[in-house]
Amino acid sequence: HYPDGGGAYTVAKDNLGTYPSLFAAAALLLDYILTVSVSVSAGVRAITSAFPATYDYRVLMAITAVLLLTWINLRGVRESGTIFALPTYAFVGGVLLVVVIGLVRYTGVFGVPAMVPQVHNVPPQQPVTDLLFIWLVLRAFAAGCTALTGIEAISNGVQAFKPPESKNAAKTMVAMGIIAMSLFVGITFLATHLNILPSEEESVLSQMTRSVAGGGVIYYWVQFFTMMILILAANTGYQDFPRLSSFLAQDGFMPRWMTHRGDRLVYSYGIIVLALLASILILVxxxxxxxxxxxxxxxxxxxxxxxxxxxxxxxxxxGKLKPGETAHTGVTTIHYEKGWPWKRLLNAVGATTTAVVLGVLIVTKFSEGAWVIVLAVPVLVFFFRSINRHYDNVAESLSTRDLELADVTRPVANVLIVPVADVHRGTLYALQFAKTFSSDVRAVSIITSEEARERLIRRWNRFPEITKGLSLVCIDYEYRDILSPLVEYVEKVGTEEFPDQVVTVVIPEFVPESIGSQFLHNQTANFLRFRLRGHRNVAVIDVPYHIS
Known part of the structure; x- marks a missing residue:
């Protein structure tokens, strides 16, 4: 029904309203950040399980993987490329092989019984009451529902598929479900049969593979492609976080620059923001x-x-439509469908089930860190609404509705003020530029010592063909802050000499050839420009002088 993507955000916006859609968007964005950090960390665990000596370097390895994924995505790698397909097939094939070997060697399913190695000593079972049993089942079900994130990734990235997008996405979802269930059932059965328990240093899959296949080629094959598949799983976050951010930005709930595509036609800002936030989580x-x-x-x-x-x-x-009738909801076009009551019932069951799981997770995982999400989601929604209100206020201020000419017409004072720290090519170029607009050009310099005054006047008098007829205003100031007296002078000229008129300040700055060198210059000009922006009756003109 929503082939253009957007997932839960689009569905909620179209059917439930603004606030539910923002809660969905906040949850999704946090999900994508966690997708990257969790997947990369799990991939690194596969390596540290195979090579325990690397365990202390897991954070460095994880952040390196995030940086590598960021670089790949900024380069504009296609979502359906071979780079993503081959590790997937290799991982699925390797795990299926381990499951089959395990069933043959240890369970006797195929008539080859064998002794089961005791990988861990399992503690004796305690009696469980009916109520506790129900609670444990709900808790296990809630924890296991994390595996459903693959469905979410597909539903939110429908537009990335080839046409017909929705049908291809549905086929992918079915294939994913079959593969995931097969692997999950096989791994769970073997892990239980082998008495494998979770370990901080070694993953369950690593323990199972080592028990079943030993420490040979198959073991390292599975561990390597487990790392690859988990790190590539993080790529779903790199695809969907920037895309959803662009949807929110288009609707005015995130900064508009999140909609901009880079040279490689990817949402560069979204990718960089995601990498930064995921790296912070990995560090924490x-x-x-x-x-x-x-x-x-x-x-x-x-x-x-x-x-x-x-x-x-x-x-x-x-259900309210008649057969053959269509309607536009604002986001998508709908038409009458047979069996809509059953589909509605199925969705209602799904909503109820996931709501129950959500409640169980909040209760059981709150003290383990879930409180962060409980707090972060409403904070993000407030952030979205604040941005939206800002854009609405700006649009209202810029609106031409009920516009009067006096609102956009202000008299301009016939004076140009040029800040001068020294007399060099850049300032002389700016002074010459200012002279073409007004005969009242004032070069203003902040003097901190008598020697500085004499040096400035001496250099000023060396170029009479430019400085003749211009006013040189020297302001004595004993402190090193040159911006405050300069801003005060501009304010004084505006209020005393040209009230209710626009005073123009010409700021000279030089532009080096090297991009890196630009950070070493013009910071005073940037700070001055920032200070003057708050004055309604001040206009600023930048005059760059390019240095070759």
Whole structure:
């Protein structure tokens, strides 16, 4: 129904309203950040499991992987490229091979019984009451729902598929579900059968593969491509975070520059912001994906609940149409569909289920870090609304509705003020430029010592063909802050000599050839420009002098 993408944000905006859509967007953006940090950290764990000596370098390795992914995406790598397909096939094939070997060697499913190695000593089981059992099932179900993030990534990136986008996305979702369930059931069965328990230093998959296949080629194959697939899984965040940010920016809820594409036709600013935030998370959590998972699952379930609730509303709109009738909702075009009541019921069940999971996660994971998401989502929504109000206020201020000529017409004073720190080619060029606009040009210099005054006047008098007829105003100031007296002089000229008129300040600056060298110059000009921006009756003209 929404082939242009946007996922939960678009569905909620179209059916539930502004605030639900912003909550969905906040959850999704946090999800994408966590997708990168969790996936990369998990990928690094695969390497540290195979090579324990690298464990202390996991944070450095994870941030390096983030930087590499950032560089690749800024280069504009295609989402469907071979670079993403080959590791996927290699990982799926390797894990399936391990599962098959494990079933043959250890379970006797195919008539080859074998002794089961005790990888860990399992503590004795305690009796569980019915109520506690239900709670444990709900908690396990809620934790396991983190695996559904792949569905979210597909639904939010529909427009990245080849036409017909929605059908190809649906096929991909079915294939993903079959593969994920096969691998999950096989790994879970073997891990349980082998008494494998979670470990901080070694992943469950690494323990299982080592038990089943030993420490040979198959083990390192699985570990390497586990790392590859997890790091490439982070790429979904690099695709969807900038895309969703651009949707929000188009609607006025994020800075407009998030809509800009770079030279490679990618949302460069979104990619850089994502990399920065993901790296901060990796540093804070020391590349421990287990500690980040409670944060991860909460955002997923919130976005699922809102999107499913929106689809319940959409199916209600579809049910009101007559066969053959179409309608436009504001975002998409809908038409009458047979079986819409069943689809609506299915969406309602989905919304209820994910809402229950969300509640369980908040209760069970709150003290483990989920409180961060509970706090961050409304803060982000407030941030979105603040940006939107700012853009609305700016649009209202710039509106030509009920415009009077006096609103955009102000008399301009016949005076130009040129700040002069020294007499050189740049300032002489600016003075010559100013003379073409007015006969009243005032060069203003802040003097901190008598020697500086004498040197300035001596250099000033060396170029009478330019300085003749111009006023040189020297302001004595004992402190090193040259901006305050300069701004005060501009204010004084405006209020005393030219009240209610625009005073023009010409700022000379020189432009070096090297981009890196530009950071070494013109900072005073930048600060002066910033200070003068707050004055309604001051106009600023920049006069660059290019240095070859």
């Amino acid at each position: 959590f020391r590349a421990d994906e287990i500690a980040m998972l409670p944060l991860y699952a909460l955002g997923v379930m919130l976005s699922f609940t809102l999107s499913q609730s929106g689809m319940v509303r959409l199916m209600g709109k579809i």
